Amino acid sequence: SQxxxxxxxxxxxxxxxxxxxxxxxxxxxxxxxxxRQNSGRGLVHLxxxxxxxREKHSGRLRVTLDTSKKSSSLLITASRAADTASYFCAxxxxxxxxxxxxxxxxxxxx
Amino acid sequence: KAGVTQTPRYLIKTRGxxxxxxxxxxxGHRSVSWYQQTPGQGLQFLFxxxxxxxxxxxxxxxxxxxxxxSNSRSEMNxxxxxxxxxxxxxxxxxxxxxxxxxQFFGPGTRLTVL
Numbered sequence: 678s679q680x681x682x683x684x685x686x687x688x689x690x691x692x693x694x695x696x697x698x699x700x701x702x703x704x705x706x707x708x709x710x711x712x713r714q715n716s717g718r719g720l721v722h723l724x725x726x727x728x729x730x731r732e733k734h735s736g737r738l739r740v741t742l743d744t745s746k747k748s749s750s751l752l753i754t755a756s757r758a759a760d761t762a763s764y765f766c767a768x769x770x771x772x773x774x775x776x777x778x779x780x781x782x783x784x785x786x787x
Numbered sequence: 788k789a790g791v792t793q794t795p796r797y798l799i800k801t802r803g804x805x806x807x808x809x810x811x812x813x814x815g816h817r818s819v820s821w822y823q824q825t826p827g828q829g830l831q832f833l834f835x836x837x838x839x840x841x842x843x844x845x846x847x848x849x850x851x852x853x854x855x856x857s858n859s860r861s862e863m864n865x866x867x868x869x870x871x872x873x874x875x876x877x878x879x880x881x882x883x884x885x886x887x888x889x890q891f892f893g894p895g896t897r898l899t900v901l
Contacts, residue, residue: 719791720879774842780829
């Protein structure tokens, strides 16, 4: 198992702006997943990108993966106040547990 | 399908006591993972059970233990509670048999140790 490291630790933006957060990891992976956690609640799966994919979209979310740099980014376009949450990445190897980093705390103000 | 459920949602214990938390996964999910979340340490992996066997284990002392039953429900136990065990305990389930890796999380159990 390996842990991803999210950057920045905290991000504050205005509604309507885009939010970008990054994830770095150390060894090869099968896939990388992004999760969101609203304050004090369980995590919610957002998107999974496989190691042979470079970009994936889901609604206002866009995830990229660069396996050569061992990094991923999550872009949230046209942010809303409801996007305020912590975001975690989880680089995943087959048969291993999902390990989470400390996350990026996103604050979207209206 | 019903989501992952955890009981109890809130719990207050005193130092030295023990506690048992329960997690019911989504129907058909045979893997259950447990996590501890604290402000200082973040989200830390405790262990994963699959088909009643512990498949992966994090770096926690032996006071933390778990088990999984034949219906995939899981329990975790913490003995000799310490103040530092105060945390949100999350469980998550997945169905690796479908070749999918997304975990589904429960709402968590908030444990306070006094």
